Amino acid sequence: MNTLDAIAALPDGAITSPAARRNADAILGVLRAHLPAKGSVLEIASGSGEHAVVFVGALPGLDWTPSDPSADARNSIAVWGALAGASCLEAPLALDAADEATWPSRTYDAVFCANMTHISPWSATEGLMRLAGARLRRPGGLLLLYGPYREADRPLAQSNQAFDDSLRTRNPAWGLREREAVDALARTHGLAATRRVEMPANNLMLLFRRL
Template sequence: LEIASGTGEHVIRFAAAMPGLEWQPTDPDPTRRASVAAWVADTKLRNISPALHLDAARPGWAKDHGPADLIVLINLLHLISMPEVATVLVEVAKALAPGGRFALYGPFLRDGQATSQGDADFDTALRAQDPAIGYKDMADVIAMLQSHGLTHADTIAMPANNLLLVFSRPA
């Protein structure tokens, strides 16, 4: 299950690299879902289902989108409010199958601080646009997911100061 698939360039790469998984892209924006369909149509991949509407900040979605062996979420949490993040994460924890993994990618604060001037500037710009949004602290995100029964399995440094946080649900 990919949450917030966006235009679809990621899911076609993932599906090609991991052909043993059936990939389910989602996005609440119909324009993005149309873009996913266009990217998928350009491939010969058969392991990508048509993109579904999913507003991951809506309570209760897990019962319609799980259990999933892998949930991928890239570049969303800094664009939504903390209460919305809390809903996303509790539903992710519910939707993840026992033994499943959650891969969460994005920019994060560390000990409340941005890790570069570019990140600090982007965070400030987001908060100027909407004071409820902006970068989240990785410690808060990890603590929330742990409180919902997930194990923090790995933190992988990615280009441009981004992180890939990996969580697992005990089998």
């Protein structure tokens, strides 16, 4: 989970992210409403691991598998999980959405990804959709994406425009994605857009179901 917010490393090796603390409750509300009471969830780009610990603690019927390509992030996830005594939190995977060789072989009831699509090349979003199409159980497996998006029928908030400009300055391959393009990409991998939820700070939660 990456928002480009300042993060701090704690003495025990964990990372703490202000963004994760700010938005965890709002995201949890959507997860609680739409995830099954029991099942398995794969989280892509888990970052510090603070989200995963909050969610698995509040949704004890779910086996939650975090992942991140960063070794520092995976260490932080493990530390937060140990501190919380989160027995349903699986060991973090070294998963890169764009690299199929790193994907797990098992299937999941849901895939969750926060704040990755805009802070990565488009190839990462393409990989995420391929992964969800291949690893979500059918029918009805759920993909949830959280973050800011551009929308053709709605003006872009000034804060999101400034964020987009900052991202593209840092890396021309980054930037807020067009929601319609994300929906179209999902369809090519057997995923139907089913719900758009407005979230605080001009973010969205996009829900897709495996057909």
